[in-house]
Amino acid sequence: MPNHWMPKTQGQPLVWSSKAASKPRAFKPATLALLLQVASLAGVIGIIWLSQFVAQQFFNAALTFSMWSLCFLQAALSASLAVVFKQAHWWRWIHFAFPFAVVVMLQWQIPNELYLISFIVTASLFWTTFRTQVPFYPSWPAVWHEVVKLIPMQPSTKLIDIGSGLGDMSMYVAKSRPNCQAEGIEIAPLPWLVSQVRARLKRSTARFQLGNYNELNFADYDIVFAYLSPAVMQALWQKAHLEMRPNSLLISLEFEIKDWPPSFIITPKDGSPKLYVWRMP
DSSP, rough: OOTTTOOOOOOOOOOOOOOHHHHHHOOOHHHHHHHHHHHHHHHHHHHHHHHHHHHHHHHHOOOOOOOOHHHHHHHHHHHHHHHTTOHHHHHHHHHHHHHHHHHHHHTOOHHHHHHHHHHHHHHHHHHTHHHHOOOOOOOOOHHHHHHHTSSSSTTTTTEEEEEESSHHHHHHHHHHHHHHHSEESSSHHHHHHHHHHHHHHTOOOOEEESSSSSGGGGGGGGGEOOOOOGGGHHHHHHHHHHOOTTTTEEEEESOOTTTOOSSSSEETTOOOEEEEEEEEE
């Protein structure tokens, strides 16, 4: 067992070592992204000023920059800073595309109402992604099929899909394994609402709740399925290790847990990401 944290004994809180506690707190990815964009803008302004100064002093000429050249400079600087600060790959592409997207939207003269609608839809879909660091990730039918194979036939089996999105996985489990009580929890309002409506229309026995999976007690479930992000896997393992009962299963789609090798790995036949499965001791 790694020495940077120790599991609690029964009834005692988790104890973190001083080594782990001494690590500085990092910015949230969205906060860091904003700071990098501001730093890049300052860098662009500095480059423009320095270029014009050199042109005036040594060549007695005036430099002009096109809007697209400035966009490319901002995009290149922000994406490079994202690499330096080790942001996830998708953030680098967001940084690069952001300046061009702003210019295009300004040139298209998009009505203000459309911005409002887009904001409401985006906020409802991604909600607290900036805080939880878990974007919207849908899974695939081949993955659901492999999960169903892991469900025992006991009628008391309970499965929870944390970050259930539109509810497909839970509803598939409920249909394929009527003996299993399938549930889902989703923090974003729009996907949760869609899953609720779809479950009603399909008369599915799957149940969905709006909330944060950290508020759940994993001891209530035999199987915990997660398709989250690398940023939260260590915290997920900490919670699962402390709360899940012996022989219960933690299943993670695509994302491994550092320092904790899975009990076994499943590779879906259609080329979908791997399933990492831990059987709790």
